[in-house]
Amino acid sequence: MKTRCSFCDDHAIYVLKSRKIRLCKKHFIDYVRTEVENTIYRFEMLKNVKKLLIAVSGGKDSVTMLHILHQVCKELNIEMLGLVIDTGIGEFSRRQVDVAITLFKMFKIDYRVESFSSYGIDILRPDLERKVRRPPCSICGIAKRYIMNKVAIEENCQAIATGHNMIDIAQYAIANILTGNVEYLRKLLPKTEEGPKMARRIRPLYFIDEKETKLYVETLRLPYVSETCPLAHKRDTMQDTVRMFVRELEDKHPGSIRHFVEKLSNKIINMLPMEEDRYSTCKICGMPSKGEICSFCKIRMALRE
Ligand SMILES: [Zn+2]
Numbered sequence: 001m002k003t004r005c006s007f008c009d010d011h012a013i014y015v016l017k018s019r020k021i022r023l024c025k026k027h028f029i030d031y032v033r034t035e036v037e038n039t040i041y042r043f044e045m046l047k048n049v050k051k052l053l054i055a056v057s058g059g060k061d062s063v064t065m066l067h068i069l070h071q072v073c074k075e076l077n078i079e080m081l082g083l084v085i086d087t088g089i090g091e092f093s094r095r096q097v098d099v100a101i102t103l104f105k106m107f108k109i110d111y112r113v114e115s116f117s118s119y120g121i122d123i124l125r126p127d128l129e130r131k132v133r134r135p136p137c138s139i140c141g142i143a144k145r146y147i148m149n150k151v152a153i154e155e156n157c158q159a160i161a162t163g164h165n166m167i168d169i170a171q172y173a174i175a176n177i178l179t180g181n182v183e184y185l186r187k188l189l190p191k192t193e194e195g196p197k198m199a200r201r202i203r204p205l206y207f208i209d210e211k212e213t214k215l216y217v218e219t220l221r222l223p224y225v226s227e228t229c230p231l232a233h234k235r236d237t238m239q240d241t242v243r244m245f246v247r248e249l250e251d252k253h254p255g256s257i258r259h260f261v262e263k264l265s266n267k268i269i270n271m272l273p274m275e276e277d278r279y280s281t282c283k284i285c286g287m288p289s290k291g292e293i294c295s296f297c298k299i300r301m302a303l304r305e
Protein backbone atom coordinates (compact mmCIF):
# COMPACT_ATOMS: atom_id res chain seq x y z
CA MET A 1 0.00 0.00 0.00
CA LYS A 2 1.35 3.39 -1.00
CA THR A 3 1.56 6.15 1.54
CA ARG A 4 -0.56 9.17 0.71
CA CYS A 5 0.41 12.82 1.02
CA SER A 6 -1.10 14.55 4.07
CA PHE A 7 -2.50 17.30 1.82
CA CYS A 8 -3.67 15.51 -1.34
CA ASP A 9 -4.25 12.07 -2.83
CA ASP A 10 -0.80 11.76 -4.37
CA HIS A 11 1.86 9.31 -3.31
CA ALA A 12 4.12 10.68 -0.55
CA ILE A 13 7.86 10.93 -1.32
CA TYR A 14 8.97 12.50 1.98
CA VAL A 15 8.01 12.19 5.62
CA LEU A 16 8.61 15.32 7.67
CA LYS A 17 8.91 13.45 10.95
CA SER A 18 9.29 16.54 13.16
CA ARG A 19 5.83 17.75 12.06
CA LYS A 20 4.34 14.30 11.46
CA ILE A 21 3.38 15.06 7.85
CA ARG A 22 3.87 13.18 4.60
CA LEU A 23 4.48 15.10 1.38
CA CYS A 24 4.00 14.30 -2.31
CA LYS A 25 6.35 15.76 -4.93
CA LYS A 26 4.38 18.98 -5.33
CA HIS A 27 3.81 19.53 -1.62
CA PHE A 28 7.44 18.70 -0.82
CA ILE A 29 8.75 21.30 -3.30
CA ASP A 30 6.23 23.82 -1.93
CA TYR A 31 7.35 23.06 1.62
CA VAL A 32 11.08 23.65 0.89
CA ARG A 33 10.36 26.81 -1.07
CA THR A 34 8.07 28.23 1.63
CA GLU A 35 10.59 27.45 4.39
CA VAL A 36 13.37 29.24 2.48
CA GLU A 37 11.15 32.24 1.66
CA ASN A 38 10.03 32.50 5.28
CA THR A 39 13.67 32.49 6.41
CA ILE A 40 14.52 35.24 3.90
CA TYR A 41 11.64 37.46 5.07
CA ARG A 42 11.94 36.71 8.77
CA PHE A 43 15.61 37.77 8.92
CA GLU A 44 15.16 40.56 6.33
CA MET A 45 17.95 38.99 4.31
CA LEU A 46 17.25 40.93 1.14
CA LYS A 47 16.33 44.26 2.74
CA ASN A 48 18.03 47.12 0.82
CA VAL A 49 19.66 44.65 -1.57
CA LYS A 50 19.66 45.77 -5.20
CA LYS A 51 22.15 43.21 -6.45
CA LEU A 52 22.81 39.80 -4.92
CA LEU A 53 25.90 37.65 -5.37
CA ILE A 54 25.03 33.98 -5.25
CA ALA A 55 27.89 31.58 -4.60
CA VAL A 56 27.31 28.23 -6.30
CA SER A 57 29.54 25.18 -5.83
CA GLY A 58 27.28 22.92 -7.90
CA GLY A 59 26.41 20.77 -4.87
CA LYS A 60 22.81 19.96 -3.89
CA ASP A 61 22.57 22.84 -1.39
CA SER A 62 23.71 25.71 -3.60
CA VAL A 63 21.69 24.35 -6.54
CA THR A 64 18.51 24.30 -4.39
CA MET A 65 19.30 27.82 -3.16
CA LEU A 66 19.87 29.09 -6.72
CA HIS A 67 16.61 27.54 -7.93
CA ILE A 68 14.58 29.23 -5.19
CA LEU A 69 16.45 32.55 -5.07
CA HIS A 70 16.25 33.14 -8.79
CA GLN A 71 12.45 33.17 -8.45
CA VAL A 72 12.45 35.27 -5.28
CA CYS A 73 14.82 37.84 -6.84
CA LYS A 74 12.71 38.02 -9.97
CA GLU A 75 9.62 38.82 -7.89
CA LEU A 76 11.50 41.43 -5.85
CA ASN A 77 13.25 42.87 -8.89
CA ILE A 78 16.71 42.19 -7.44
CA GLU A 79 19.58 41.75 -9.87
CA MET A 80 21.57 38.52 -9.47
CA LEU A 81 25.17 37.65 -10.19
CA GLY A 82 26.37 34.06 -10.01
CA LEU A 83 29.83 33.11 -8.76
CA VAL A 84 31.62 29.81 -9.02
CA ILE A 85 35.11 29.30 -7.64
CA ASP A 86 37.47 26.82 -9.28
CA THR A 87 39.43 25.44 -6.34
CA GLY A 88 41.81 23.51 -8.61
CA ILE A 89 41.03 20.03 -7.27
CA GLY A 90 41.22 18.21 -10.61
CA GLU A 91 38.13 16.65 -12.16
CA PHE A 92 36.02 17.47 -9.07
CA SER A 93 36.49 21.23 -9.51
CA ARG A 94 35.96 21.00 -13.27
CA ARG A 95 32.59 19.30 -12.64
CA GLN A 96 31.63 22.00 -10.13
CA VAL A 97 32.38 24.79 -12.60
CA ASP A 98 30.56 23.00 -15.45
CA VAL A 99 27.42 22.40 -13.41
CA ALA A 100 27.34 25.95 -12.05
CA ILE A 101 27.73 27.48 -15.53
CA THR A 102 25.01 25.17 -16.92
CA LEU A 103 22.63 26.42 -14.21
CA PHE A 104 23.53 30.11 -14.61
CA LYS A 105 22.80 29.79 -18.33
CA MET A 106 19.58 27.85 -17.65
CA PHE A 107 18.31 30.63 -15.35
CA LYS A 108 19.79 33.41 -17.53
CA ILE A 109 21.94 34.80 -14.74
CA ASP A 110 25.18 36.70 -15.38
CA TYR A 111 28.13 35.02 -13.70
CA ARG A 112 31.81 35.15 -12.87
CA VAL A 113 34.28 32.29 -12.60
CA GLU A 114 37.20 32.84 -10.24
CA SER A 115 40.01 30.38 -9.71
CA PHE A 116 42.42 29.77 -6.84
CA SER A 117 45.28 29.49 -9.35
CA SER A 118 44.91 33.14 -10.43
CA TYR A 119 45.54 34.08 -6.77
CA GLY A 120 48.63 31.86 -6.61
CA ILE A 121 46.96 29.15 -4.54
CA ASP A 122 47.56 25.52 -5.48
CA ILE A 123 45.52 23.53 -2.97
CA LEU A 124 47.12 20.24 -4.14
CA ARG A 125 50.71 21.34 -3.47
CA PRO A 126 52.37 18.63 -1.36
CA ASP A 127 54.07 21.21 0.90
CA LEU A 128 50.89 23.32 1.35
CA GLU A 129 50.10 22.34 4.92
CA ARG A 130 53.70 22.62 6.06
CA LYS A 131 54.16 26.09 4.52
CA VAL A 132 50.85 27.61 5.63
CA ARG A 133 50.46 25.62 8.85
CA ARG A 134 46.78 25.11 8.26
CA PRO A 135 44.87 22.11 6.89
CA PRO A 136 43.75 22.41 3.23
CA CYS A 137 40.05 22.74 4.22
CA SER A 138 40.85 25.77 6.36
CA ILE A 139 42.89 27.38 3.55
CA CYS A 140 40.09 26.65 1.08
CA GLY A 141 37.50 28.22 3.41
CA ILE A 142 39.51 31.41 3.97
CA ALA A 143 40.27 31.77 0.25
CA LYS A 144 36.63 31.22 -0.78
CA ARG A 145 35.29 33.76 1.74
CA TYR A 146 37.89 36.30 0.64
CA ILE A 147 37.17 35.85 -3.07
CA MET A 148 33.37 35.97 -2.55
CA ASN A 149 33.64 39.24 -0.65
CA LYS A 150 36.11 40.75 -3.13
CA VAL A 151 33.82 39.93 -6.07
CA ALA A 152 30.77 41.29 -4.20
CA ILE A 153 32.56 44.60 -3.53
CA GLU A 154 33.88 44.88 -7.11
CA GLU A 155 30.44 44.15 -8.57
CA ASN A 156 28.46 46.37 -6.19
CA CYS A 157 26.55 43.49 -4.63
CA GLN A 158 25.16 44.35 -1.19
CA ALA A 159 24.83 40.72 -0.10
CA ILE A 160 26.31 37.26 -0.72
CA ALA A 161 24.12 34.17 -0.47
CA THR A 162 25.72 30.86 0.48
CA GLY A 163 24.13 27.41 0.62
CA HIS A 164 24.94 26.33 4.19
CA ASN A 165 22.22 24.00 5.44
CA MET A 166 20.91 23.34 8.95
CA ILE A 167 23.29 20.41 9.50
CA ASP A 168 26.34 22.53 8.50
CA ILE A 169 25.31 25.31 10.90
CA ALA A 170 24.73 22.91 13.81
CA GLN A 171 28.05 21.17 13.11
CA TYR A 172 30.05 24.44 13.14
CA ALA A 173 28.24 25.69 16.23
CA ILE A 174 28.76 22.51 18.26
CA ALA A 175 32.41 22.21 17.17
CA ASN A 176 33.01 25.82 18.25
CA ILE A 177 31.40 25.16 21.62
CA LEU A 178 33.54 22.04 22.10
CA THR A 179 36.74 23.97 21.37
CA GLY A 180 35.61 26.92 23.48
CA ASN A 181 35.60 29.33 20.53
CA VAL A 182 32.18 30.68 21.47
CA GLU A 183 32.96 34.09 19.95
CA TYR A 184 32.74 32.42 16.53
CA LEU A 185 29.07 31.58 17.14
CA ARG A 186 28.19 35.13 16.12
CA LYS A 187 29.44 34.31 12.64
CA LEU A 188 26.79 31.60 12.39
CA LEU A 189 23.77 33.89 12.30
CA PRO A 190 21.39 33.55 9.34
CA LYS A 191 22.48 37.05 8.32
CA THR A 192 25.67 38.95 9.15
CA GLU A 193 25.79 42.72 9.03
CA GLU A 194 27.71 44.54 6.31
CA GLY A 195 30.56 46.96 6.90
CA PRO A 196 33.03 49.02 4.87
CA LYS A 197 34.25 46.82 2.01
CA MET A 198 32.36 43.94 3.55
CA ALA A 199 29.16 42.62 1.99
CA ARG A 200 26.34 41.12 4.06
CA ARG A 201 26.33 37.30 4.17
CA ILE A 202 23.01 35.47 4.07
CA ARG A 203 22.16 31.79 4.56
CA PRO A 204 18.68 31.12 3.18
CA LEU A 205 18.92 27.34 3.85
CA TYR A 206 19.44 27.87 7.60
CA PHE A 207 16.46 25.66 8.51
CA ILE A 208 16.70 23.14 5.66
CA ASP A 209 18.04 19.62 6.22
CA GLU A 210 20.68 18.29 3.78
CA LYS A 211 18.30 15.38 3.03
CA GLU A 212 15.76 17.90 1.79
CA THR A 213 18.11 19.65 -0.65
CA LYS A 214 19.13 16.26 -2.07
CA LEU A 215 15.51 15.28 -2.62
CA TYR A 216 14.72 18.77 -3.99
CA VAL A 217 17.35 18.64 -6.77
CA GLU A 218 16.54 15.00 -7.57
CA THR A 219 12.78 15.60 -7.72
CA LEU A 220 13.21 18.56 -10.04
CA ARG A 221 15.98 16.75 -11.96
CA LEU A 222 18.35 19.69 -11.62
CA PRO A 223 21.99 19.00 -12.51
CA TYR A 224 24.26 18.82 -9.45
CA VAL A 225 27.61 17.45 -8.32
CA SER A 226 26.90 14.50 -6.04
CA GLU A 227 30.53 13.72 -5.17
CA THR A 228 32.00 15.29 -2.07
CA CYS A 229 35.39 16.98 -2.12
CA PRO A 230 38.16 14.33 -2.57
CA LEU A 231 40.34 16.16 -0.04
CA ALA A 232 37.67 15.74 2.66
CA HIS A 233 37.90 11.93 2.42
CA LYS A 234 41.47 11.95 3.61
CA ARG A 235 40.54 13.43 6.96
CA ASP A 236 39.13 12.00 10.12
CA THR A 237 38.78 15.16 12.13
CA MET A 238 36.72 16.25 15.09
CA GLN A 239 34.47 18.12 12.63
CA ASP A 240 33.63 14.80 10.92
CA THR A 241 32.74 13.17 14.24
CA VAL A 242 30.58 16.15 15.23
CA ARG A 243 28.79 15.94 11.90
CA MET A 244 27.98 12.26 12.42
CA PHE A 245 26.65 13.12 15.86
CA VAL A 246 24.45 15.94 14.48
CA ARG A 247 23.09 13.61 11.78
CA GLU A 248 22.33 10.85 14.26
CA LEU A 249 20.65 13.23 16.68
CA GLU A 250 18.32 14.63 14.03
CA ASP A 251 17.49 11.13 12.72
CA LYS A 252 16.74 9.66 16.14
CA HIS A 253 15.05 12.76 17.53
CA PRO A 254 13.48 14.53 14.53
CA GLY A 255 13.35 18.28 14.97
CA SER A 256 16.08 18.43 17.63
CA ILE A 257 18.67 20.05 15.36
CA ARG A 258 16.11 22.41 13.91
CA HIS A 259 15.24 23.41 17.47
CA PHE A 260 18.95 23.93 18.20
CA VAL A 261 19.60 26.21 15.20
CA GLU A 262 16.40 28.11 16.02
CA LYS A 263 17.69 28.76 19.56
CA LEU A 264 21.13 29.54 18.17
CA SER A 265 19.74 32.21 15.84
CA ASN A 266 17.60 34.02 18.41
CA LYS A 267 18.73 33.16 21.92
CA ILE A 268 22.19 31.67 22.31
CA ILE A 269 23.89 34.25 20.11
CA ASN A 270 22.14 37.14 21.90
CA MET A 271 23.50 35.92 25.22
CA LEU A 272 27.06 36.36 24.04
CA PRO A 273 28.78 39.68 24.70
CA MET A 274 28.83 41.92 21.64
CA GLU A 275 32.17 41.62 19.98
CA GLU A 276 33.70 44.95 19.10
CA ASP A 277 34.22 45.29 15.40
CA ARG A 278 37.88 46.03 15.32
CA TYR A 279 38.32 45.64 11.63
CA SER A 280 41.12 47.62 10.09
CA THR A 281 42.47 47.48 6.57
CA CYS A 282 44.95 44.89 5.31
CA LYS A 283 48.25 46.61 4.50
CA ILE A 284 48.71 44.47 1.42
CA CYS A 285 45.34 44.17 -0.29
CA GLY A 286 43.28 46.91 1.34
CA MET A 287 40.43 44.60 2.30
CA PRO A 288 39.01 44.41 5.87
CA SER A 289 41.28 42.58 8.29
CA LYS A 290 41.46 41.92 12.04
CA GLY A 291 45.24 42.29 12.03
CA GLU A 292 47.67 44.33 9.94
CA ILE A 293 47.67 41.65 7.25
CA CYS A 294 44.57 39.62 6.40
CA SER A 295 44.50 35.81 6.61
CA PHE A 296 44.29 35.49 2.85
CA CYS A 297 47.41 37.60 2.22
CA LYS A 298 49.23 35.68 4.98
CA ILE A 299 48.48 32.41 3.14
CA ARG A 300 49.69 33.82 -0.16
CA MET A 301 52.87 35.14 1.46
CA ALA A 302 53.60 31.77 3.10
CA LEU A 303 53.23 30.06 -0.27
CA ARG A 304 55.65 32.46 -1.97
CA GLU A 305 58.40 31.90 0.60
ZN1 LIG B 1 0.31 16.44 -1.93
Ligand SMILES: [Zn+2]
Residues within 6 Å of the ligand: 282, 283, 284, 285, 286, 287, 289, 293, 294, 295, 296, 297
Ligand atom coordinates in the same frame (compact mmCIF):
# COMPACT_ATOMS: atom_id res chain seq x y z
ZN1 LIG C 1 44.99 41.21 2.47
